[in-house]
Amino acid sequence: MIFQKTNYIKGEVTVPGDKSISHRAVMFGALSKGKTEITNFLQGADCLSTIDCFRRLGIRIENQTDKITVYGKGLDGLSAPSSLLDAGNSGTTVRLISGILAAQRFETTLTGDASIQKRPMLRVIEPLTMMGARIESLNGNHCAPLRITGASLKGIHYHSNISSAQVKSAILLAGLYADGPTSVTEPSASRNHSELMLRTFGADIHTVNNTATIYPRPSLEGQRLHVPGDISSAAYFIAAGLLVPGADLLIRNVGINPTRDGILKVAKAMGADIALLNQKQEGEPTADLHVTYHPLHGTTIGGDIIPTLIDELPIIAIMAAAAKGITVIKDAAELKVKESNRIDVMVKNLSAMGCDITATEDGMIIHGKDPDACPLHGAVIHAHNDHRIAMSFAIASLIAEGETDITDSECVAISYPEFYKDLRKLCGQSGS
Numbered sequence: 001m002i003f004q005k006t007n008y009i010k011g012e013v014t015v016p017g018d019k020s021i022s023h024r025a026v027m028f029g030a031l032s033k034g035k036t037e038i039t040n041f042l043q044g045a046d047c048l049s050t051i052d053c054f055r056r057l058g059i060r061i062e063n064q065t066d067k068i069t070v071y072g073k074g075l076d077g078l079s080a081p082s083s084l085l086d087a088g089n090s091g092t093t094v095r096l097i098s099g100i101l102a103a104q105r106f107e108t109t110l111t112g113d114a115s116i117q118k119r120p121m122l123r124v125i126e127p128l129t130m131m132g133a134r135i136e137s138l139n140g141n142h143c144a145p146l147r148i149t150g151a152s153l154k155g156i157h158y159h160s161n162i163s164s165a166q167v168k169s170a171i172l173l174a175g176l177y178a179d180g181p182t183s184v185t186e187p188s189a190s191r192n193h194s195e196l197m198l199r200t201f202g203a204d205i206h207t208v209n210n211t212a213t214i215y216p217r218p219s220l221e222g223q224r225l226h227v228p229g230d231i232s233s234a235a236y237f238i239a240a241g242l243l244v245p246g247a248d249l250l251i252r253n254v255g256i257n258p259t260r261d262g263i264l265k266v267a268k269a270m271g272a273d274i275a276l277l278n279q280k281q282e283g284e285p286t287a288d289l290h291v292t293y294h295p296l297h298g299t300t301i302g303g304d305i306i307p308t309l310i311d312e313l314p315i316i317a318i319m320a321a322a323a324k325g326i327t328v329i330k331d332a333a334e335l336k337v338k339e340s341n342r343i344d345v346m347v348k349n350l351s352a353m354g355c356d357i358t359a360t361e362d363g364m365i366i367h368g369k370d371p372d373a374c375p376l377h378g379a380v381i382h383a384h385n386d387h388r389i390a391m392s393f394a395i396a397s398l399i400a401e402g403e404t405d406i407t408d409s410e411c412v413a414i415s416y417p418e419f420y421k422d423l424r425k426l427c428g429q430s431g432s
């Protein structure tokens with residue numbers, strides 16, 4: 001798909017529901033007794049994979065576009081699937097569901113697309129095995145396909161060496177079925193949607209510093225949930241609003257959970273002034289974000305903030321390319337094991353657009369150019385089927401001289417099927 005520079009981006013946009021929260025709403029609804037109704041569910045391919053997996057596990061789920069209804073059967077209500085479970089491109093689906101399947105009375109084989117079959121699963125296999133789970137990587141490479149044979153689980157205290165909400169959540173979900181309390185300590189706090197939502201459903205779970213502890217066998221009850229807008233999707237419009245001269249955007253109903261809001265802190269550190277309007281707290285905190293054009297300067301991003309913006313680092317790298325001075329991104333080696341190797345892919349594509357960027361072991365160093373100096377030029381971009389790379393470069397194209405061609409642009413369907421339509425509308429184009 002071809003993209004051009006713009007000198008206009010204005011208006012209001014409502015981004016789709018949060019991906020992490022949508023997955024969890026279906027999963028926890030399935031494990032609860034009674035009906036769970038979910039509004040503003042993300043109808044992206046990843047969350048639809050989660051629905052498909054739970055249908056195969058015997059859960060009735062109605063998808064009426066504006067509302068998802070999950071007819072939960074309680075902690076022991078899942079039944080053996082008659083075929084493989086296919087998580088598609090979704091790491092969250094594979095890792096979280098592994099924690100649940102580890103405790104069932106049946107065997108399941110869990111797989112996904114080519115990218116999923118390369119992503120590291122030892123990070124969940126190891127702690128779940130310590131709890132008594134039997135998980136076999138069928139290709140012997142610690143990746144999916146995984147054969148999971150349910151077993152009786154024991155509670156553990158796990159010290160994780162990475163800050164990963166997927167790992168933490170897999171262990172906590174297994175902990176629902178364990179013989180005693182289960183806790184997970186991580187180096188810095190990762191997103192806490194599982195903890196917040198499990199508590200809403202009735203779980204006995206609490207967090208002290210970076211340790212979350214869950215007690216087994218709660219009686220989970222179906223809920224009515226409204227999913228806030230995804231800050232990871234809003235991030236593309238935050239960047240567009242800051243980078244395009246004259247921009248003025250209102251991004252409505254965005255989740256601003258402090259374990260997810262690192263991009264707002266980085267934007268501030270780069271000199272931007274994003275106003276949070278209409279703040280609300282309904283399970284998760286939300287706000288409307290008012291973003292206007294602002295020249296940016298470089299910054300250093302590392303340490304505890306990394307898990308709170310891990311999915312936003314590609315678009316932050318684009319912001320850095322058009323910021324005055326040097327931006328250093330460090331402590332972000334996890335970028336190498338996302339939907340693509342996001343350090344490599346960002347460095348290759350941003351270099352192709354004329355940016356001075358170097359890969360490091362755990363991040364990248366970007367020598368930004370003054371935004372007035374038109375920092376980028378158009379290029380052919382290979383997104384490696386990574387939705388966040390495609391969306392990041394669609395935004396880069398708005399400030400790049402000439403034409404940008406994103407070859408595999410359709411992969412945005414993973415998390416934001418209407419992304420190009422919303423972007424075109426804000427740029428005053430047809431919207432089709």
Ligand code: S3P
Pocket residue numbers: 019020021092163164165166167169190191310311334
């Ligand atoms: C997610 C956690 C993060 C994030 C992913 C979604 C989740 O992954 O990158 O997009 O929903 O728990 P890690 O747990 O691997 O950091």
